[in-house]
Amino acid sequence: MTPPAVTLLDVARAAGVSKSTVSDALQGSGRVAETTRDRVREVAEQLGYRPNSAARRLRRSSTGAIGLHLPQTATRLDYYMNLAFGAVQRAQEGGLDVVLLAAPAGAASGPLASRVDGLLVIDPEVGDSAVPGLLDAGVPVVTGERYLGPSPTPAGAVVCDNAASLTALLDHVRGRGARRPALLAPEGASAWAEALRGTAAAWGGPHGPQVALRTVPFAATAADAEAATRRLLASDPAIDAVICAPDGAAPGVLRAAAALGRTVGTDLLVASCVDGAANRGANPPVTAVDLRPAAYGRACAELLCDILAARTPPDTVRRHAWALETRPSTTG
Numbered sequence: 001m002t003p004p005a006v007t008l009l010d011v012a013r014a015a016g017v018s019k020s021t022v023s024d025a026l027q028g029s030g031r032v033a034e035t036t037r038d039r040v041r042e043v044a045e046q047l048g049y050r051p052n053s054a055a056r057r058l059r060r061s062s063t064g065a066i067g068l069h070l071p072q073t074a075t076r077l078d079y080y081m082n083l084a085f086g087a088v089q090r091a092q093e094g095g096l097d098v099v100l101l102a103a104p105a106g107a108a109s110g111p112l113a114s115r116v117d118g119l120l121v122i123d124p125e126v127g128d129s130a131v132p133g134l135l136d137a138g139v140p141v142v143t144g145e146r147y148l149g150p151s152p153t154p155a156g157a158v159v160c161d162n163a164a165s166l167t168a169l170l171d172h173v174r175g176r177g178a179r180r181p182a183l184l185a186p187e188g189a190s191a192w193a194e195a196l197r198g199t200a201a202a203w204g205g206p207h208g209p210q211v212a213l214r215t216v217p218f219a220a221t222a223a224d225a226e227a228a229t230r231r232l233l234a235s236d237p238a239i240d241a242v243i244c245a246p247d248g249a250a251p252g253v254l255r256a257a258a259a260l261g262r263t264v265g266t267d268l269l270v271a272s273c274v275d276g277a278a279n280r281g282a283n284p285p286v287t288a289v290d291l292r293p294a295a296y297g298r299a300c301a302e303l304l305c306d307i308l309a310a311r312t313p314p315d316t317v318r319r320h321a322w323a324l325e326t327r328p329s330t331t332g
Contacts, residue, residue, distance in 0.1 A: 005050065006044075006047045006048055006049040006050070007049075008022050008023055008049075010047060010049070011040065011043055011044045011047060011049050014043045014046075014047060015039055015040050015043040017036065017040065021036065021040065022040050022044070025037040025040035025041065026040065026041065026044060026049075026093075026095060041093070062117045063115055063116055063117050064095065064096060064097060064117070065096060065097040065098065065099050065115065065116050065117065066091055066096050066097075066098055066099070066116050066117055066118045066119065066120060066301070066304060067098075067099045067100075067101045067115075067116040067118070067119045067120065067134075068084060068087055068088075068098050068099065068100050068101060068119075068120045068122070069101045069119065069120065069121045069122065069124075069130065069131075069134055070083075070084065070100075070122050070123075071122070071123050071125060071128065071218065071219070072128065073217075073218060073219030074122075074219075076219070077219055077247045077248060078247060078248055078276040078277055078278070079247040079248075079274055079276055079291065079293045080122070080247075080293070082293040082294045082297070083122060083144070083293040083294065083296055083297035083300075084098075084100070084297060085294055085297065086293065086294035086295060086296065086297030086298035086299075086301070087120055087297035087298060087300055087301040088297075088301075089294075089298060089301075090297070090298040090301035090302050090305065091301045091305070094301075094305040094309075096117070096305070098301075099115065099116055101119075101130075101134070116139060117139060117140075117308055118139050118140040118141065118142070118155075118304045118307070118308050119134055119137060119139060119140070119141045119142070119304075120141075120142055120143075120144065120297075120300050120301060120304060121134050121135065121141055121142070121143045121144070121147070121154070122143070122144035122145075122297075122300070123144055123145050123190055123191075123192060124143055124145070124147040124149075124190065125188050125189060125190045125218070126147075126148055126149040126188075126189035126190070127188055127189060131147060131149065131151065132149065132151045135147065135151040135152050135154060136151065136152050140154075140155035140156075140304065140307050140308060140314070141154040141155055141156075142154060142155060142156045142157065142158065142300050142303050142304040142307065143156075143157045143158075144157075144158055144296065144297075144300045145157070145158075145159055145160070145190065145191040145192055146159060146191045147191070148189055148190070148191060148194065149189070153315070155304075155307050155314040155315070155316075156303045156304070156307055156312070156314065156315065156316040156317065156318070157303075157316075157317045157318075158296065158299045158300045158303055158317075158318045158319075158320050159191070159317060159318075159319060159320065160192075160291060160296070160319075160320050160322055161319070161322070162191070162192050162195035162196060162199070162273075163195045163196075163198070163199040165273065165289045165291075165322050165324070166183075166195070166196050166199045166200065166203075166243070166273060166289075167199060167203060168289070168324050169243050169271050169273065169287075169289060169324065170199075170200075170203050170211065170243070172271070172287070172324065172326065172330060173241040173243070173269045173271060173330055176241075176269055176330050176331065176332075177240070177269075178240045178241035178269050179209060179238075179240060180209055180212065180236070180238045180239050180240050180241070181211050181212070181239070181240070181241040181242075181243065181269075182211065182212035182213070182214065182232055182236075182239045182241065182242050182243070183196065183197075183200045183211050183212070183213050183214070183242075183243045183245065184214050184215075184216045184220070184225055184228050184229070184232075184242065184243070184244045184245055184246070184249070184253070185197045185200060185213055185214070185215050185216070185245050186215070186216065186217070186218045186220070186245050186246055187215045187216065187217055187218055188218045190218070193218065193245075196245055196273060197213065197215075200213050201213065212232065212236055212239060214228055214231075214232055216228050216245070216246060216249070217246070218246065219246055219247070220244075220245075220246040220249045221248075221249060221252070222248065222249050222250075222251045222252030222255070222278070223252055224246075224249060224252065225244050225246070225249035225250065225251075225252030225253050225256075226252035226253065226255045226256045227252075227256075229242055229244075229252065229253045229256035229257070230256045230259070230260065233256065233257075233260055233262070234260075239268075240267065240268060240269065241268070241269040241270070241271070241330075242257075242268065242269075242270050242271075243270075243271045243272070243273065244270070244271070244272050244273070245272070245273040245274070246273075246274065247272075247274040247276055247278075248274075248276055248278040248279075249272075249278075250270060250271075250272040250278065250279055250282065250286045250288070250329075251278050251279075251282045251286070253270050254270060254282055254283070254284075254286070254329070257270065264284055264329050265284055265328050265329055265330065265331065265332040266332050269287075269329065269330040270286055270287070270329040270330065271286065271287040271288060271329065271330055272286050272287070272288040272289070273288070273289050274288065274289065274291060275288035275289060275290040275291065275325055276288075279327075280327075282329070284327065284328035284329050285327040285328055285329060286327055286329040287324075287325065287326045287327045287329050287330040287331070288324075288325055288327070289322050289323070289324055289325070290322060290323045290324075290325050291320075291322050292320070292321070292322065292323070295320070296320050299318060299320050303316060303318055
């Protein structure tokens with residue numbers, strides 16, 4: 001015989017709080033102290049409580065779901081998969097399901113607004129034909145990084161200081177002796193790509209030689225990075241540091257360096273704008289900017305949940321912290 005489902009009242013009794021407090025704590029709404037919220041969630045998990053999705057949707061007159069749109073190349077990138085997991089975890093804590101979207105241009109309005117309460121649009125590119133429709137879908141939208149194209153203003157955004165993170169990388173390799181750094185920068189019109197290209201162009205002035213700038217695909221593979229690095233070093237042998245922007249591509253720079261007889265960590269420094277498993281497991285491990293993607297996805301979902309629950313006004317922009325992880329590819 002199937003045991004009866006655990007109810008909100010069961011959780012309330014076990015946690016020693018009211019039923020309404022349990023509801024607010026599990027949905028991330030109301031004025032509930034953080035310690036109480038944590039205790040309620042712990043008790044609910046121990047008891048095996050599962051929210052009644054149908055009842056919740058009726059009470060809230062909502063779909064009980066949010067949509068998540070990632071760049072078209074995201075499915076093979078470690079960064080976006082970790083970001084998606086963080087967003088899903090935070091949404092579930094608020095009683096929301098997450099729908100992964102792959103909407104073609106023009107298909108996002110109308111029907112989409114009836115299926116989700118809000119949208120997360122991550123790293124929106126001007127060249128992505130789906131983005132304008134998503135931003136005009138009639139539900140609150142939070143973007144991960146700003147959208148540079150003409151479109152309705154999103155309800156909120158979570159942004160990283162990508163100019164500061166690249167500056168930190170350039171300053172780091174300069175401090176390790178590099179005098180002719182290069183950047184393999186992403187193509188395309190996204191806030192991340194433009195921040196990196198603009199920062200590289202501006203950094204050389206006060207610090208000496210200009211950064212040698214080469215563009216590669218937004219989601220360049222290790223093979224793309226290897227080919228670009230071979231061409232770069234062949235045309236400019238004075239290059240003594242290569243910073244590779246795309247996620248997972250830096251090992252290709254290491255292969256090119258080895259093939260050309262360069263010693264990584266001494267006469268050629270290598271770093272990445274995005275950290276991940278490929279950098280940590282490379283030989284040698286690659287210095288990189290840890291953008292904390294799971295925490296970033298969580299922050300995006302957190303802001304959308306706060307906007308949906310009217311805890312935060314629209315037009316809110318939150319900052320997300322990064323960290324520089326130095327490894328043998330720049331420290332010898």
